[in-house]
Amino acid sequence: MPWFDGSVRRAGLSITCSSCRWPRGTVQIRCVRSGAVVPDPFLSDAVVIGGGPSGMLAAWRLAKSNARVTLLEAGRDMRTSLCSKVSARMDGRSVREAEKFRLQCHRCDCLTGLGGAAFHFDTNLGYVSGLSRSKLEADGEGRVRAYSGLERTLGGFDRASRSVAEVYELMERFGVAALTQSAPSSQDSVVPDGFDLADGAISTAITVDEAIVMVDALLADALPAGLDLRLGTRAESVRRQLDGTWHVQTATEVLRTRNVVVGVGKLGVGWVQSVLDQNAVVHRPSTKVDLGVRIEAPGEILAPLTASCQNPKFTFLNAQSEPVRTFCVCEHGRIMQYAFEDTVLLDGQHCVTTPTSRTNFGVITTVDVPVGVSGTRHAGDFARAVTTAGRGHPVAQPLVDFLGLGGGGASPGTSLVRVTWGDLATVLGPERVADVTRMTELLENVAPGLIGPESVVAAPVIERIFPAIELSDDMESSAPGLYFVGDSSSKIIGVTYGAATGLAAADSILRT
Template sequence: MRRIDDPFGFGGPTTLDGPYDVVVVGAGPAGLFAGHRAAALGGRVLVVEAGHGMYASLCPRVRAAASGRPIRDLEKFRMQCKRCTCLVGVGGAAFHFDTNLGYINGLTRSKIERASDGTTRSYSGLERALGDFDRARDLVASVYEQFYAWGLTRTSPAQAPEPAPADPAAQSAHHRTASAVFQHSDAAPSQEITVDESLVVVGALLEELRSLGGELLMGTRVTAVERDDRGMFTITAGEHRLTSRNVVIGAGKLGLDWVRGVIGTLGVGHLSPRKVDLGVRIESWRDDLAPLTEACHNPKHSFLNDRGDSVRTFCVCPGGRLMAYDFAGGLALDGQHCITTPTTRSNFGVVTNVTVPDGVDGTDFALEFSRAAMKTGEGRPVVQHVGDFLGEPLSGPPVPCSLLETTETDLRALLGPELSSDVEGMITRLNRLSPGMVGAHAVIAAPVVERVYPDLELTHDLESTVPGLFFVGDSSSKIIGVTYGAVTGRVAAEAAMSR
């Protein structure tokens, strides 16, 4: 078989003899942890990845910088991609950029919702996915220890203070103000990781996977997963027909269309999602938004709107830039953390956990929002300055959006009155938290689309209604994020091997 070169010396397998104990689809954090854990437990494991090695999948501008070729005005040069295509490959989308890993001192209930009795309650998506808060917390801690063992710099206590104390008298002025402005504020410390560190961590993970007998097949797309009467799976991967006792799907956000096909073909139990995350990203000068990250790298401020839906800040990127990518016939935006080469701007998401109208498929509802934005922008992201959005005069020169191509438009027409009210409500609250934080010169960009997978019926070990078929990471419909994804991959692998 043709071997695929990889910077870590981990070429493709020379044979693909079955059956495998576990075939993992996707080599993002969830898939890599699933493959590693299953191999560590003695399983015969194959991880199949549509992209190539992590270094080969990096942004060409990043590779140029890493190879020592000079890049003048790196911020401007890296903005020249109209659409980001560095979202596949070993390591997944997250590890291809400087990024934020998540909590390091434990697990918090960072989200809120309106309970059936009308009260507001906080919760953790990982806790719900795994069925137990302590289990989820301990697994996050173990994932971090694994990252540290593979080369992640351990964050010192000075860099990662304990969460704000419950006693209001002992809390910082910032936290007391946030608690008064928002219904829920979570400033639990998190940890950042640079691309350089990601290359080290992923390389060490792959080396261990190989030493444990695991195999990695790159540059090969899985097109079909079938199951026979004996409970064995047949996986079509490129020109190969593989057999396995278990399949772990960690295809990531961009695998949505394919995963929906697998769900339909195998009859996986699922419902239309009743809630999807839709919204915008706000970008301004780094100094303006500095108060937002005073307490931690990635604060999560939330309130309930008049409809009882949660509105929250999402993925704060101090010193970062915006990025756009193609998504299921539409487009979507995200934020990049530019830790090693910070820019003069910062950005963050504002998302509403929207209740989908009765009788409407939630996934299609979210995708329609994405496609409507693309149509409005004639193929480009749509933007508007905060002053124009609020009907207020600009307080200074407008902030130039870091996206290369955009279409200026009336965002209220795209968002509709309800989402527009949510964005306005978040801006108002943030300016109460720190006057002038989101000025009229800041820019709003759309669309942001998250948590759009069908609501899969999974056990607390991530196994579907089809025995031996597991869904992890974004594909699980339960969680997003690097460490959460890694936890789900580990849990699924242990359950698969126990079968």
């Protein structure tokens, strides 16, 4: 450009070139007639990093409110970021017609892309039209209380409830089937003998096909409003500048913005740690992480478990006063395996469109991490210990053998694709074995036959591994203008919770 020379600098302006970074500084453009400062055309209102539920809803809200917002997603759009085996068979058909759930991998790496990991598989949405307190904790003085993770994240139960209701309203607007049943409170659920809490809040499933429709509709609404969507674009670094603005570095340019919303999933935990450190964000290593297993059994045996709701949550406190609970019940689903750093983790897959004959669920303990140890590292070490014993694969064991009852005989059937059958009980250690043993004994009263020859226990499962970040009720960190939402907030996990935090961050930005 002919005007981009030393005269610009002599006039008191400083323009940063995205290619060579010269000259450094803040752009300030003044009208030559009035002297008024002209809004910087290179400075956006927000950059949202991550196109999962939290990032998409945050970006949509900002764009629809006339904010200048860029959404960075390391993956691609939903259709092309699905498993290549599925995409090759779709050819204009729906995911269901492509029989997606017969195509499994032993190390899934198709977890990036618009929609996030959750929407790349049939999934379950909790709390249709109300919020319940499904978590339990002991305070060290003998007092036990139930709470909602979103309640604490957003600063109050009423606000969290309203936010979840709004998330459902938006999802329905974008094509998710309406479901108006009220969700009972934890206190309304019948607590089976031996458990300290049972939560039977109504939830609903969303298939991949429905998720594609929803994402398409959301983008069709946001893009004409000005959303700048960058697919296949990874944020390499996020740095606060002396003037309070932010620079988001990608492989090809520096995006300058007033606010940054970080909404990456579990796979981005190491990158989030670097952002915290580089910007001196107040945080501490997590002191509690979720460690556990998945249990799988024939669907007919576990049918009583899901008779009243799709995803029941049963909790008891173990001998260390740590909560042990069922997690992510997948009725007629599969156990999926995905790559995480140098190990393989397990999760539940809801096979709504192509159900299997088996049901699986997680059993996880919210473990108090040893003093002086990072929870993120502690969880990683747990996962590595299991997969090392499995020679690079998850480890599975017949449940009766795991419990020391014998009589397991041949390996039971399982939806796991590649797994090492071995002595999982020895690998997990006595405390985790005690938790799983107690849970299965209690659930045997709910679903007789669970402790039988066709049941399998497999590991590793880890959750809530992000560093504990100090955040406001609007998800803003100690570095003004830097927000963390969804999984990366360190406060919550899940689709509806994540979407609610994305909206909270966007609303905060719009108020400033």
